[in-house]
Amino acid sequence: MPWSADTYAANARFVADLGSPVLDLLAPRPHERILDLGCGDGALTEKLVAAGAMVTAVDAAPDMIRAARARGLDAHVVDGQALTFEGAFDAVFSNAALHWMPDGAAVIAGVFRALKPGGRFVGEFGGHGNVASIVTALNAALLARGQDPAKLRRWYPTAERYAAMLAAGGFHVRSAVLIPRPTPLPTGISGWLSTFADPFLADMPGLDRAELMTEVAALLAPALQTDTGEWVADYVRLRFEAVKPSFPT
Numbered sequence: 001m002p003w004s005a006d007t008y009a010a011n012a013r014f015v016a017d018l019g020s021p022v023l024d025l026l027a028p029r030p031h032e033r034i035l036d037l038g039c040g041d042g043a044l045t046e047k048l049v050a051a052g053a054m055v056t057a058v059d060a061a062p063d064m065i066r067a068a069r070a071r072g073l074d075a076h077v078v079d080g081q082a083l084t085f086e087g088a089f090d091a092v093f094s095n096a097a098l099h100w101m102p103d104g105a106a107v108i109a110g111v112f113r114a115l116k117p118g119g120r121f122v123g124e125f126g127g128h129g130n131v132a133s134i135v136t137a138l139n140a141a142l143l144a145r146g147q148d149p150a151k152l153r154r155w156y157p158t159a160e161r162y163a164a165m166l167a168a169g170g171f172h173v174r175s176a177v178l179i180p181r182p183t184p185l186p187t188g189i190s191g192w193l194s195t196f197a198d199p200f201l202a203d204m205p206g207l208d209r210a211e212l213m214t215e216v217a218a219l220l221a222p223a224l225q226t227d228t229g230e231w232v233a234d235y236v237r238l239r240f241e242a243v244k245p246s247f248p249t
Contacts, residue, residue: 019044019095019096019124021124021239022093022095022122022123022124022239023044023047023048023093023095025122025239025241026048026091026093026120026122028048028051028052028053028091028093029051029052029053030051030052030053031052031053031054032052032053032054032090032091033053033054033055033056033088033089033090033091034048034053034054034055034056034089034090034091034092034093035055035056035057035058035085035088035089035091035092035093035111035114036048036055036056036057036058036093036094037058037080037083037092037093037094037097037098037107037111037123038058038059038060038080038094038095038096038097038098038100038101039057039058039059039064039065039068039073039075039097040059040061040064040067040068040096040097041064041067041068041071042057042064042067042068042069042071042073042075044093044095045057045068045071045073045075046071046073048093049073055073055074056074056075056076056088056089057073057074057075057076058075058076058077058078058080058083059075059077059078059080059097060077060078060079060080060100061077062077065077080094080097080098080101080107080110081101081103081106081107081110082106082110083107083110083111083113083114084110085110085113085114086113086114087113087114087115087116087117088114088116089114089115089116089119090115090116090119090120091115091119091120091121091122092111092114092115092119092120092121092122092123093122093123094121094122094123094124094125095123095124095125096124096125096126097123097125098123098125098155099125099126099130099154099155099156100154101155102154102155104155104157104162104165105165105168105169108121108165108166108168108169108171109169111169112169112170112171112244115244116244117244117245117246117247118243118244118245118246119243119244120241120242120243120244121166121171121240121241121242121243121244122240122241122242123239123240124179124237124238124239124240125237125238126154126155126156126235126236126237126238127156127157127158127159127162127178127179127236127237127238128156128157128158128159128178128236128238129156129178129180129234129236130154130156130234130235130236130237131233131234131235132234132236133220133223133224133234134189134192134193134197134216134220134224134233134234135152135154137216137219137220138152138197138216139152140219141212141215141216141219142204142212145207145212147204147207152197152200156236156238157238158178158238159176159177159178159238159240160176162176162238162240163176163240166240166242170244170245171242171243171244171245172242172243172244172245173240173241173242174241174242174243175239175240175241176238176239176240176241176242177238177239177240178236178237178238179236179237179238179239180235180236181235181236181237182232182233182234182235183232183233183235184230184231184232184233185230185231185232185233188231189216189217189220189224189225189231189233190213190217192231192233193213193216193217194213197213197216198213
């Protein structure tokens with residue numbers, strides 16, 4: 001997907017701004033080596049560096065890595081589903097990225113290899129029920145136009161399923177919980193759709209994307225727009241903490 005760092009910053013800065021609780025759960029320490037998995041434009045990565053950690057940031061989107069490097073970060077284009085690090089990190093951190101990596105088992109295996117014994121994997125991403133209203137409205141509008149909505153599918157697991165996957169991957173799971181988090185959209189539903197949906201629609205033949213977005217907004221207004229005109233998305237986050245055992249189990 002051709003992520004645009006500028007569009008993301010304009011319409012989705014709230015994603016990093018709301019990442020403080022998972023950053024607190026990680027509790028980065030000075031001189032730790034930390035992998036930021038799915039770093040985006042590096043807004044949260046900077047906070048890890050400010051805590052004194054030695055951070056390597058990776059993301060699959062070249063424009064996001066360009067923006068992260070512009071912040072002076074050690075950032076690289078890497079597919080999170082194909083990590084090649086071996087025992088390199090004290091912790092792996094991820095915020096709002098893992099739902100873009102549908103091969104969750106491959107991600108977990110790569111993270112496990114990347115961690116030192118005793119290392120921790122801490123993150124937050126979209127969980128079961130995340131943006132369900134938006135996905136339903138988009139699917140309905142696409143199907144009405146004879147389009148296949150499969151390209152819009154995301155991976156939003158339950159906490160129980162993800163905890164089981166972490167355990168199967170060798171981790172000791174300290175916590176995994178779904179957190180409903182209605183989220184105000186500073187640039188409205190149009191900004192959200194242009195950032196997170198429109199790029200997926202670009203190669204659908206004969207699709208009038210502007211007309212589609214107008215219809216989707218009309219479908220969503222009764223559920224997500226307040227009586228004062230503010231848009232609030234139906235976010236649900238899955239926050240977790242897991243540890244690689246210090247000794248083989």
